[in-house]
Amino acid sequence: MPRISSTPLFIALCAGFVPAISAFSMENCTAKSAATLTPVIELYTSEGCSSCPPADVWLSQFKAAQKEGKVVAQAFHVNYWDYIGWTDRFAAPAYTQRQRELSARTRLNSIYTPQIAKNGFTIRDYGNPTTQLAGSETAKAEIALAKLETNRFEARIAPLDASSSWSAYFTVTEHDHISRVNAGENKGETLKHDFVVRQYVPLGQFTGSQTLKFSSLAPTLTAGKEHPRQINLVVTDSKSGKTLQALSLGC
Numbered sequence: 001m002p003r004i005s006s007t008p009l010f011i012a013l014c015a016g017f018v019p020a021i022s023a024f025s026m027e028n029c030t031a032k033s034a035a036t037l038t039p040v041i042e043l044y045t046s047e048g049c050s051s052c053p054p055a056d057v058w059l060s061q062f063k064a065a066q067k068e069g070k071v072v073a074q075a076f077h078v079n080y081w082d083y084i085g086w087t088d089r090f091a092a093p094a095y096t097q098r099q100r101e102l103s104a105r106t107r108l109n110s111i112y113t114p115q116i117a118k119n120g121f122t123i124r125d126y127g128n129p130t131t132q133l134a135g136s137e138t139a140k141a142e143i144a145l146a147k148l149e150t151n152r153f154e155a156r157i158a159p160l161d162a163s164s165s166w167s168a169y170f171t172v173t174e175h176d177h178i179s180r181v182n183a184g185e186n187k188g189e190t191l192k193h194d195f196v197v198r199q200y201v202p203l204g205q206f207t208g209s210q211t212l213k214f215s216s217l218a219p220t221l222t223a224g225k226e227h228p229r230q231i232n233l234v235v236t237d238s239k240s241g242k243t244l245q246a247l248s249l250g251c
Helices: 053-060 062-069 093-107
Strands: 012-017 030-032 040-045 072-075 115-118 122-123 140-148 152-157 167-174 177-180 190-193 196-206 210-215 229-237 245-251
Touching: 030 245, 040 053, 040 093, 053 072, 053 190, 072 093, 072 167, 072 229, 072 245, 093 115, 093 196, 140 229, 140 245, 152 167, 152 229, 152 245, 196 210
Parallel strands: 040 072, 072 196
Antiparallel strands: 012 210, 030 140, 040 115, 115 122, 140 152, 152 210, 167 196, 167 229, 177 190, 229 245
């Protein structure tokens, strides 16, 4: 299966935020963030890592919560395990670089798999998935997300602190991927993956309210099957990397 590039097909930026989103969605496929912070869970994993399959299973338990808008979950497959003999078809250098940046920001001496982060910071004791959904922290940004047409989307973002610097990125994640591993540490295993990051695009650094238009690549097909996907928009503090707010769209 070909890998999806981390380069956007089209990105346009313009100032101004309009809270109502029903007027600019051709298919009425829209979402608006809640007043509380939606947690962002990132898993750094690899099909070449023998300790990763249990973490993949752990992440899959967020599927129901994701449908309810309670979490944005993302599985970034890294490429530094490929040397053992099994090439992870979902891995990309950009995902490994993102993990390095996360570790550097949180002052970790190394990167590893499986590594799990919540809202921009590594967590060690991640326990039951429901424990990661608890909390009533107030979001520091508002997001309205809408599908304009096939593979074209618009996000309207308003930070609560108009003078602060914030960054944003979007990902395309897919469910129900299955790999039969023929080499490496997981040789002979059949692995199932959800929330697989197939596209990751940093959108830049901003201040004040902004409207971002971006395009995703077409969904991937495996043996004629289209995998359920999510378009995720994550807004973070430019200095700390902490999540200000996040939102998913499942269309």
